[in-house]
Amino acid sequence: MNSNIALENRRARLKRMLAPQSAVFIGGASLIPAIENCRARGFQGRIYVVNPRRSDLAGISCVPDIASLPDVPEVAFIAVPKENVVGVVGELSAIGVAGAICNSAGFSEMRGGEQSQRDLVAAAGEMPIIGPNCPGVANFADRSVFMMDHFGEHDQNGSVALISNGGSYLSDLGSSDRSLPVAYSVGLGNQAMITAADVLDVVLDDERIRAVNIYFESIRNSAALSAAALRAARKGIPVIAIKGGRTTAGQRATQSHTASLAGDDTVASALFRRLGFVQVGTHTEALETLKMLVHAPKVKGRRTAYATSSGTYAVLGSDIAEANGLDLQPPSAGAAKEIEKHLPPYVHAANPLDIVSSAEDEKRTLDIYRAFLSDDLDVAVNIMCYPPEGGWDPTTWDINTTVFAQAARERGLPAAFVNTMPEMLSRSVRERMIANGLAPLQGLEDGLRAVSNAIRSSELAEIVARKSDEEILLPLNSVNVTSSIALDEASAKAELANVGIPVPRSVVVKTSQSTSLEGLVFPVVVKALSADLSHKSELGAVVLRLGTPEEAWQAVRSIAARLKESAEKIAVSDYLVEEMVKDGVGELLVGIRRIDGIGLALTIGMGGTEAELLRDTATVLLPASRATIAETLRGLRLFQLIDGWRGRTKGDVEAAVDTIQKFAQFAISNGDCFVEAEINPLIVRPLGQGAVAVDAVMRLAR
Incomplete structure (x- = not known):
């Protein structure tokens, strides 16, 4: 099959998997929570169960084998012992199931499981598999939930897609009580066939999606990811990325400084910048950033109006805000004059603005906010801490946030409320804020970072918009090098010189004084030549500023003698005598x-x-x-x-x-x-x- 046709076929089948009309669960009693969760979330399609030893599971009659299914289901959820998975997958593929979700573990995530995973992929043929070792897939927006456990309760108004290597990440974000409107929650597992790029590409077809979050533990196909990222950028869908699992790159590539100075996490960050993804550091930062993106209009600049009811959070919050790039310019003279009309004489107009003394007077507070937001601004932020339910009367807080939202709406400003403590913001308060156009963010640092990340998203979008497709797309990189050859310095420089990169004039010599150095311009440097010598200066294998041929030959002999003692296991027979660059800036x-x-x-x-x-x-x-x-x-x-x-x-x-x-x-x-x-x-x-x-x-x- 033509590769493009194969990709389109896989894409179409993956879309059917995410919103199927029928499903089959294959496995034992461990499937009961998954089946019950599927029905509880409102799946309206046909559900079958395959189990050769039970008459029913979760109240659904079982069929003994795949061949006994009354029709071909669109998606299969597999939770059978590892040794049975390949056979089950082969049977499902043979009858034309659109795709399978493989919860079963024991594949490439385990030592010695790589071959079993290759066998799994071979058995699947054209049938896409999500997993193995994955928690499942949920499309809450269409009530199609195939998860091994509870990953949150969400209505059909979701606008965020969560894509993750790990199940716990999805469970934590999906089950959090923070008003995150999740539409999709997709656990990738080992990414044997379906990668984050494949899922991103498909969910972008859903017009309900306004933001995507991907948690990466490994990046399998940067070419496909860049193509999906390009679609996201051109559609204006922000992607929030978080990378887990840092490797000690320096142990793998000890021949260079580059590996230690630019580890794989740094390279992943470079990839995200190229693709226009906003990178965050923690799951809670990701969560709050997503809320800012979907609950507030797009933020297009860093000029921030910061209002609070606490001197403490005026100081602490402004430190965090400025550390994250928010621009807290003081009010203009005109705005300050208007603000001070409504403030008591001992409170001055400032940014952050402390409105504690006026918060109980709705009209006065609205007038303050109207004046405070009258300058040229890009975003408005209100920082307070709501009292816990059953604590102080929240009327003052309700008045404050309602009129703040009103003043921001009148100015057409994106606005956020940041609760300084993450846990003390009730659902009813959050829903009121969202209805008023105020993004309810939780946690002082995560909340302010979320505002900054929303700005960063706009900035990256503008950068990507100016670039051609070719500057974003990456070539296919499927090579996994298992064996390589190290070149010595002279050979490496010869390769560079062949492509027009200037290198100093040099001569390769041995310890015997038989090669002429007369063609070189002195002073010179002498270096031992060996691909195994990665840090020559530390081993005394380099001598600089040699003014005559005699000094150069003496250096060759000295280095040879020194290496016999300091690096006796490294065989060195050749030495590079090279002109020195004397005018370096x-x-x-x-x-x-x-x-x-x-x-x-x-x-x-x-x-x-x-x-x-x-x-x-x-x-x-x-x-x-x-x-x-x-x-x-x-x-x-x-x-x-x-x-x-x-x-x-x-x-x-x-x-x-x-x-x-x-x-x-x-x-x-x-x-x-x-x-x-x-x-x-x-x-x-x-x-x-x-x-x-x-x-x-x-x-x-x-």
């Missing part, structure tokens, strides 16, 4: 490495031996335009050091960008063979003099 680190499931990641940072200490780096994914590379370089905190800061010599920044662009193209053009390469340092010379790669390491696939 500054040094850069430039590294590229392949990340399974994502592709090529380019890291740019301030370089040299202090690279790890400075940790001033930025990472983007390839392919990247020249403009993106230049923007990334100029975004480094210490970039000004190579750009003429305080009278320093201005470096040849354009030449450095050219070099990085050639380096990126080298990695791309080598395709599946490329694993990792690094230039450290890339010496930036004075304006007009270029940039030179004076050290390099490289690994290519066997």
